[in-house]
Amino acid sequence: MLETTVDEGVGDVVEWLALLRKFKLRRSDKVTIHGCALLSDPSSRKKLGSEVWTVYEQVAIASMDCQCLDISNLCIERLLSKFSNSVRVGRLEGMLYEAKGQWQQAEKKYQNLLELQPADAFIHKRKVAIAKGQGNLSSAVEALKQYLDIFMADHEAWRELAEIYISLQKYNQAAFCYEELIMMDTSNANWHLNYAEVYYTIGGVESLRIAKKYYASAIKLSAGKNLRALYGICLCSAAINQAKGRNKDEESIDLQSLASSVILKEYKEKCPKKLALVTSVLEKQKP
Incomplete structure (x- = not known):
């Protein structure tokens, strides 16, 4: 393996650094050590040609990861001497301020x-x-x-925004984020599950009905294997029937019974030691 030979001092450091960039790997501690050694040698810098600036950038980022900020500062200074008005180098300056x-x-x-x-x-x-x-x-x-x-199509940004809203207890705004995600990728069971959990948290019969619907979607999209969504069906159904009092919701009762049977089957096959505990929990939720 190339990285092993580099660690032993006989591998091609330039090729190894290029491979890390190609596959977007950090290896920050090793990049800092081997990159600094490479850049400190005048003959090696000369052989790198224009690639030397890419290596300076790579070492600057790696050394920030390792909190070797003197090294980061030196690399950025070298880059600024060559590219004084570069936005790309400006990003590195901002990152260094963050690291400090x-x-x-x-x-x-x-x-x-x-x-x-x-x-x-x-x-x-x-x-x-x-x-x-x-x-x-x-x-x-x-x-x-x-x-x-x-960048409206960035899934991860919508997910991050939803999670922040949840931490701030702004559940309606979080629900909006998951709606956007579901519209962008209707077949993603996780978005349906997250959306259901937000509405379960909001509470109230109407919100619980929405939650139950999307728990069911998550189960369907995961071929019936999503235990978290199955538990969600049980919890929603139990909460709806508790809220309705004597006027039981037969559909919810049937769904709860079906979900419970699937959960128990899964535990019986894969985790029999916890079967009794799970059975007890599910029994308490029955109407």
Whole structure:
């Protein structure tokens, strides 16, 4: 393996660094060690040609990961001497401010860069990271909303926004995020499951009916194997019947019975030691 030979001092460091970039791997501690050794040798830098600047960038990021900020600073200074007005190098400056905990400087740097390049996805994401790093979830929400105004098809950004809303107990806003995700990928069982869980949390008979519907969708999309959704059906059905009192919802009772039987079958086959406990829990939920 190339990495082993590099560690032993006989491998081609340049080729190894290029492979890490190609496959988007970090290996930050080793990149810092071997990259610094490569860049500190004048003859090696000369052989790299124009690729030397890519290696400086790679080492700058790796050394930030390792909190070797003096190395990061040196690499960024070298890059600035060559590309003084580069947005790409400016990103690295912002990241270095972040690594030092200098949040205001990082925010100012990113804002200046966005004026030059308003649609830079990386910079928008770093603004979200700054807000989260300071524990300012309201600012993180605003930064994500600005990002999604431009990059509306980013699944991960919608999911992250939903999770922040849930942590802020803004469940209706979280539900909206999952609606967007479901519209973008209707076959993803996880989005249906997450949407159901938000409505279960909101509570109330109508919300519970919506939750039950989407738990059922998650079960269907996962070929009946989603235990979390099956439990959700049981919980929703029990809650609906408890709210309705004597006017029991027969459909909910039937669904609850079916979901319970599937859950018990799964535990009997795969985890028999917990079968008695699960049976007891499900029995307590029966109308």
